Amino acid sequence: MAPSVKPRLSTRLSGLAPSATLAIDAQAKALVEAGEPVISFGAGEPDFPTPSHAVAAAVEACGNPLNHHYSASAGLADLREAIAVTCYRDTSLEVGPKQVLVTNGVKHALFNALATLVDPGDEVIVPSPWWVTYPETVRLVGGVPVEVRTTPESGFKASVEQLDAAATPATKLLIMTSPSNPTGTVYTGEELRAIGAWAGDRGIWVVSDEIYAHLVFGDHTQHSIVAVAPELADRWVILNGVSKSYAMTGWRLGWMIGPEDVIAAAANLQSQTTSNVCNVSQRAAIAALTGHGHAIGEMRAAFDTRRKLMVRLLGDIEGVSCVEPFGAFYAFPSFAGVLGRALGAHKSEPSSTMELAALLLEEVHVAVVPGEAFSAPGYLRLSYALADEDLYEGMTRIKEFVAGEG
Ligand SMILES: Cc1ncc(COP(=O)(O)O)c(C=O)c1O
Structure with missing residues (x-):
């Protein structure tokens, strides 16, 4: 009788989903390394350096x-x-x-x-x-x-x-x-x-x-x-x-x-x-x-400015709505209203935010995390832990893409 062959991977791990946020971040970083002008709203980390006294x-x-x-x-x-x-x-x-x-x-x-x-x-x-x-x-x-x-x-x-x-x-x-x-x-x-x-x-x-x-x-x-x-x-x-x-x-x-x-x-x-x-x-x-807590205060002030800018710019995109976030450094707008519409230069019609996120990365080089990763289809997570000018540029690209341009 042939010996029964055990599965290579444990059942415990074979069902484990990969981290969608880290995956998007890795994709965006790979495009940056390839010289593409990527703007990433995917990052789950501050864009500031570690305070010098800790270093x-x-x-x-x-x-x-x-x-x-x-x-x-x-x-x-x-x-x-x-x-x-x-x-x-x-x-x-x-x-x-x-x-x-x-x-x-x-x-x-x-x-x-x-x-x-x-x-x-x-x-x-x-x-x-x-x-x-x-x-x-x-x-x-x-x-x-x-x-x-x-x-x-x-x-x-x-x-x-x-x-x-x-x-x-x-x-x-x-x-x-x-x-x-x-x-x-x-x-x-x-x-x-x-x-x-x-x-x-x-x-x-x-x-x-x-x-x-x-x-x-x-x-x-x-x-x-x-x-x-x-x-x-x-x-x-x-x-x-x-x-x-x-x-x-x-x-x-x-x-x-x-x-x-x-x-x-x-x-x-x-x-x-x-x-x-x-x-x-x-x-x-x-x-x-x-050590002194200046670094936190400075970072918080910068995030607050970007938070307000992001909420304002999201409000300018037709079909998008966002509950104002008051903590962390993420906005979680609903893009349900733009699904099924002809978006971007190729008039693609995404039927899910998963597809929308892929199109945004491919066509206008903007990285976002689809709500599906958070058990919330219809939403995108946008981190505002990025420089003000990048935030503005990235939001402009999204707005133009949603308007059927880009
Ligand atoms: C809610 C929450 N908890 C924990 C973590 C992970 O923190 P750490 O990098 O210290 O493992 C994150 C990172 O994104 C997070 O968003």
Whole structure:
């Protein structure tokens, strides 16, 4: 009898969707390298350099042999302390260093948190439009993502009623993101309190991704659901990092904060999988967190100017509507009104935003991320983390393309 041949790839990974945002970014970067005049609204990262004091700390760290070797897998003591202090400064939540785990970016913190909390078959509620990585990571650890669809009418906010309708006895946790990627939605303290109280009363954990916490505009204020909803008791995890607030995406430095038993379990997982995060990046993060905060303020002011410009320019495109974003650096306009129309010089008639995004890249060299990647067909995500003149030029190309020119 012939031996049965096992599949080459594990079933766990063969169903994993690639990151659409990274894919678009890679396509756009490849076109730029080929000399094409690409304008990319695809990037999920600030276009600013890392603050110089963080870079200087990294350069110094490279010269110190202490940093050339393994260190504690949960993170350098000084960094865990600095993160605890930062957490208190930003959210009024008092945590100790043992409640902090330093990770390779927030993506890794998300994986660690879900691997630590979710058992196979556990349901995880995720409001959509969602960041692509949430449902995929839930599946990767054996959980079942449960989508709660939000709409422009509510400003893309999930209500307690919607969450309650999605909850079952199998629900283990809820993932909350405010400010949100891709919509830029910022929940008010009251809204977060109501959601946190609901989750607490039902014994549902909350994983709160606060990576865009410093990027909130207008008269909106950032709140951590954990700080405003004491009902969550000890069933919460906060995810954060230096990627977006300090323009440090390439340094791969994030963290999770939670109850000590959860952090100890996640640190154990990390000790068996990745060991410590690069010491040089950790030293740079200490400098970023403990140094002056001018860089964040300057970046936020620039993003706010671009945010307003983008919303205004989107408003000038016939058939496009956009809920004003008040956080992160994304706009999430609906392009449903332009689908099926004859667009661009070749009078193409895209029937989906996936097709529209491909046409924009091919025909006018503008990179955007289709809403399909966020479980929201009919929308495009446009990052405004790019220079003002590029933003203007890119929006002009989109406008002309939609008008049947370009
Ligand atoms: C909501 C959200 N969380 C986490 C991340 C990933 O952060 P990091 O680069 O630190 O892994 C992103 C990046 O786009 C994001 O949008």
